[in-house]
Amino acid sequence: MKAETETLKRAVVCGAGGFIGHHLVNRLKSEGFWVLGVDLKYPEFSHSVADSFIVGDLRDPSLYDKLLSSEIDHVYQLAADMGGAGYLFTGDNDADVMHNSALINLNVLQACVQHGVQRVFYSSSACVYPTYNQLDPDNPNCKEATVYPAEPDSEYGWEKLFAERLYESFSRNYGLETRVARFHNIYGPEGTWCGGKEKAPAALCRKIAAAMNGGAIEIWGDGRQTRSFLYVAECVEAVRRLMESDCREPVNVGSDRMISINELAATVMRISGKTLKINRIDGPQGVRGRNSDNTLIEARLGWRPGTDLEAGLRSTYAWILDQVTQQLTNPEMPSC
Ligand code: NAD
Ligand code: GDD
Structure with missing residues (x-):
């Protein structure tokens, strides 16, 4: 029994209480890893299957002695102060976003070197x-x-x-194996869906789920801005492939199917079976157009996403509809 435990690969997931981190813990467990999760909070929507879970603040350098040792094979760094356009692009949260996330990354890297960790994944962004x-x-x-x-x-x-430059520097000067993915708008069940940090797919699912057939929803901007959206299971697959690869340069992890926010709203509406009017209002918008270019990741890892957007949105909508219904029927659930 002991010998069997000793051969298990060991991973620490920073941000394991968050959306992608939680899905990654499930994936690592299904592959047979021993997993330690760490986050400011326990996952909100379902139980974590991590072997151990520490609720703690990664800005605090003293936390890392509890987390890391030379027996840890992989560290996945997904913890960040982040959200969608409503959180990141108003300017109101800039100081906290930069300060909190920079402290986490500075601490993680120094602790990995001090504790002899060999390989670290970092979740960068488009x-x-x-x-x-x-x-x-x-x-x-x-x-x-x-x-x-x-x-x-x-x-x-x-x-x-x-x-990204920090991870590259630690790789250059301390021989740390670093792997960096630039995520492009990841969505799926158990992602933030209300409260101000939600991204467009979850926000539109929520608004449409909550609307009465024949009513209206609001979207920010003229809706012609474009994005691509990647289903969370695909994201986790790409992260695992990247981590096992020899690819040291940052790579896009996203879908290359670009659509407008108007098309996104129309697709979710079709899934819901509702006919709704769209009111286009002022709101934080970010860049006008964005799409993942997957040329490099396909060449390096042979990875391309398989789940089509409609299928991914169907399962996301079903999950969010359930959350909205629970919220309506349970007065103890906080409202959005
Ligand atoms: P998320 O907000 O659901 O997860 C981040 C987690 O980090 C949260 O659970 C949060 O509590 C935790 N955290 C924040 N500060 C912490 C601290 N001081 N100590 C411990 N834990 C702390 O976000 P996500 O969507 O799962 O994103 C994961 C990572 O991927 C983030 O680094 C994010 O910037 C990056 N990313 C995500 C997307 C996306 O579309 N979801 C796109 C680009 C990049
Ligand atoms: N969130 C949100 N909510 N966005 C809306 C809404 C709404 O109700 N209505 C329209 N939008 C528009 C936004 O104005 C923006 O132009 C577009 O939908 C996409 O918004 P988000 O999904 O919130 O964010 P993003 O794609 O601009 O940025 C996200 O992806 C990055 C990676 O690609 C963020 O999550 C970043 O954190 C992430 O790094």
């Missing part, structure tokens, strides 16, 4: 790409090599770019 390549909603350019000259459109994007 928000690192320059504004000047994302002005035309029909022709954004998010090839990895276009990230410089740098001009991210948010402080969140600047912190992610700084962090």
Whole structure:
């Protein structure tokens, strides 16, 4: 029994109480890893299957002695102060976003070196790409090599770019094996769906689920802004492939099927079976157009996403409809 435990690969997931971190813990367990999760909070929507879970603050350097040792094979760093356009692109949260996430990344890297961890994954973002390549909603350019000259459109994007450089520096100077993915709008069940940090797929699912047939919903902007959306299971698959690979350069992890926010709303509406009017209002919008360029990741990892958007949105909508229904029938659940 002991010998069997000793051969298990051991992973620490930072941000295991969050959306992608929670799904990653499930995936690592299904592959037979021993997993330690850490987060400010326990997952909100379902039980964590992590072997151990520490509720703690990764900004605190003293936490890391409890988390890391040379027996840890992989550290997955997904903890960040983040949200969707309503949280990141108003300017109201810039200081906290930069300060909190930078402290976490500085601590994680130093602790990995001190504790002899060999390999670290870092979740960067499409928000690192320059504004000047994302002005035309029909022709954004998010090839990895276009990230410089740098001009991210948010402080969140600047912190992610700084962090990418930090991981690269620790790799260069301390021989740490680092793997960096630039996530492009990840969605799916058990993601943040209300409260102000939700992204467009969850926000539109919630608004449509809560609306009466024949009523109306609001979306921010004219709806012609474009994005691509990647289902969370695909994201986790790409993370695992990247972590096992020899690919040291940052790669996009996203879907390359670009659609407008108007099309996203129409698709969710079709899934809901409702006919609703769309009111287009002022709101935080971020870049005008964005799409994942998957040329590099396909060449390096042979990965391309399989789940089609309609299927992913169907399962996301069903989960959010259930949350909305629970909220309506349970007065103890906080309202959005
Ligand atoms: P999430 O907000 O659901 O998860 C992040 C987790 O980090 C949260 O559970 C939060 O409590 C935790 N955290 C924050 N500060 C912490 C601290 N000081 N100590 C411990 N834990 C702390 O977000 P997510 O969607 O799961 O994103 C995971 C990572 O991927 C983040 O780094 C995010 O920036 C990046 N990313 C996500 C997307 C996306 O579309 N979801 C896109 C680009 C990049
Ligand atoms: N969140 C949200 N809620 N967005 C809406 C809404 C709404 O009700 N209505 C329209 N939108 C529009 C936003 O104005 C924006 O133009 C677009 O939908 C996409 O918004 P989000 O999904 O919130 O964010 P994003 O794609 O701009 O950025 C997200 O993805 C990045 C990676 O691609 C964020 O989650 C970032 O954290 C992430 O790094």
